[in-house]
Amino acid sequence: MNTLILINILTITHSVMDNSFQDPGLQQLMDKISPYKAVQRHSRVKRKVSKFFGSKGDIKGAVKDEFEEYEKCLNEREKERKSKSNTIHGLLALEGQKIRLNCNLCPRPDQEFNKLEIVDWQRLRPQDSDFTFVNENGRIRIDKGTRDLILDPVDVLDAGQYFCINTYYREYEEIYQLDVLFRERLKTTKYEDVQNGTDKFLPPFMLTEHNLKAFTVWSDWTDCQECNKQSIRKRVGLCMVNKIKPELPILPYDLPVMELYPSGVPCRSTVLSKDLASIKRIKMRRSEVSLASCYMDCPTTPGYTVITDKTGNVSEIVEAGFYSLKSKPKLPRMIIRRVLFEPVNKHLILACPKGGEKSKALIRWRNNTIVLNPLTIRRKTRGRVFMDSINRLHIRRLRKSDSAPYNCWKSTTLIATIKVIVTDANNDTKVKEIITYTGLCLTIFSIFLICVCTFCKKKKKTAK
Template identity: 25%
Template sequence: MEKNDIINFKALEKELQAALAADEKYKRENAAKLRAVEQRVPSYEEFRGIVLASHLKPLERKDKMGGKRTVLWNCHSTPGRTFQDVATQIFQALSSSALLCQPSPPAGMSLAHTTMFLWTWVSLQAFEIVEKENIFQSTPCPAFLMFDNAAYLADMSFELPCHCKPEEVLSVVWYYQKQLGSSHTKVLTDFDGRLLTEASHVRVGSDMLVRFSIRMFSLLVFRAQPEDSGLYFCGTRNGDYFYAYDVDIQSNDGMVATFKDEGQEPFADEHHGSLHVFTTFWEWTPCDRCGVRGEQWRIGLCYLKSPNLSPRYQKTVPDVVSCGSHAVPRKLRTMAQYHLPELQIQSCLVPCEKTQIQEGMPAIYSYMSKVGSKPWIPQVPIQFHQQSLGHGLIISCPGARPEHAVAWDKDHEQLYRRQYLIGVNRSMRVFIDHGNQLHIRFTQMSDRGIYYCWRQGVRIAGFRLGVKSEGHYPASLLDPETRSAVVLTLLAYLLIVVVFVIIQLCRCCCYCCGCCPNISL
């Protein structure tokens, strides 16, 4: 046997220990990354600090100052080790003290068994497949910038993660374009994520520049509108792009509702040659009430399938994208524009969860009821509002979003969507819109009462509405009724002017031709 064929057991053992240390280091740091994401750390510096300190162990009672220390508190660090040494690969940074943390082979293992084990491990190392996950690079990054298609309903909030971002990039900038290659580009940045926007502070109809936030490199857009449809790019201030999205916000105007209990079926699929237009439904919401008959629904968005789509847009299903996607040619998009989003509703009945009986003030009230009349105790927080007679009112459920299961009650009467959903009756004065808001047009005295709000099957709040008829209500152009009155007045005046001009033109023509009798007005 030649010298080159002799097995170097020390080198094999050292390589085995290094591989075990590298695998342990990966598992430890990956667990630290997932733990940091669950804790929602506010900055990337804290996130990285948690990952780099994942090898530290807490002190125990037996660890005393000056005592004999048999276990290293920080077995992955050595004196004189710098930050760059920690960040390098384990095979370059591994030192002798790190190897002390690994268990040594049992003394009883024979040399033959050790040799066989090391030789088998080296042979199988070439066939080893290790599935490792990186939270920043879990999505494969194409060499050419692609667009990931995503569809939402209007008034919803959505989040776009920044995939393919290198770990050395500490801040990102989002860009928005209405059309690919457009000269008008919006730069969406909130000072490296230090300015946070809450959904409860966003007003309906406000500009997108005040309805977004960047958290952990992800873009959050609140109360999205159809005008927000377009292309979103994640990149840096220097114009380097990592990932892009093709976002389609479908309008809820004209949204069709079908009631499953009445035997109504959703829209049938449309076929125009190779174009297939259909509706994709989300999951059913939970029952919006408990203890009484409630309702649950699911939202359906418009999708189409065609082989003539642009190959630059990624599809979850081959040749399938949302109807408003930029991957759809203009001709095909025109053919699918009449396929509107749908809302399917059905009845449900679930029991309420048992809650513990509260003690304290209710107990005092119960005792006081033996002496006199028992005072009224609200079960949920009640907000009082005074509304002028004849003016409109919109009530929103606290913390509710369009995708939540929200229900409304007036005193002891349930306001079911079967009768109060917008669009069921054109002459509705009280209705619920697709954003789960309760509308009262031209408030009347009969509208007085307590309106309870249910969210995800739990009654969470109440609004006590009072209607007043006295007092002068100041007119303002911000009032919808005032704007409607002004518009109707101007339209009527314009119509009178047009009719007057047409009559004068006709008289002038008749006078010139001499074919009209002399009619004195």
């Protein structure tokens, strides 16, 4: 299939983002710049028969429901195939994010979905427009249960078009255009300084000679970092590029795919051509982070709860912090604990693991009991320690003094504790050398013993 044909029928939908993506501001911003919401294209046929162990009537009804869902799925698929335009899902992701590409099928009710081997994933290589099969490795894998393609973490080199292929019918089930944003150092601005006039946000500008304009799209504010004390909240501004006059081409070389992004294209997008991305004013314009002071009250402690029976009589009074004897308590989420052994001078990146439900709470890091303030930590450490746009903690040129437990918090909830132990790089080399030389000596000694034993046996035979 020709690449140009695929681009011409491209439409943009909301990107498929995993819940482990830990920056609510950027995640909300991705939703904002995507013109269409993500819709599950085909609901898979649910298996209901295995859940029934009752009467024949129940099993018969479950089988009937499965075949009705299967028929509905086929009708929806046929309706889409007969439609005038095919849809390619445009996915917008940040480097380092986990991405799942869904391959929605309509399996027959008598087929076990996890045993389907009729699905392959192919990728269109942008350098030569050639199709290659996607090979699994530690970072890229295919879900055995759903046949979805998972990229964890996604890399800039993964950008391109992906095809979920039904090899039995030789048809494309789903087509995706994956766009990965480059990492960049964000311009940090205090909201109070903007109000006082001592600082300002980057203003939009026009490049009339190219029919382009650059501007910033802002996310909503996150929740306050802590409650019952003066804290901070954050919002992210993404640098965007769009046409000034949509009906006119971009100069000197037009980019047809821009017409399919009505909200614009991020300045660090892989969709943007090298000629446009290298324009000095676009290249030098940075995305922004705005930090503001805030205060939020902590949740109040609920009062006692009165539990009554069917007749309305009080059977139990449960005070705050206690649970009823008639219901199982909801256990708190387990804290993730990890230990990392890292050599001196390494660039260490700590990411907060997935924890809890989605919220606007800001991720914050602590070094033991010391709160790492994203506003001042870079300046205090002269750029050696900082936090990036998705709240990962970077420690450059590791020192032995960096050995400590690092705690990742979301609002008032501790998500994970990562204990970092910094070791001498020379020690690792010495240990490897000792193991190597010991193994070599044992090998030589074993060969010597074998030769001695063989010689002794021959000598005995000769003596006889």
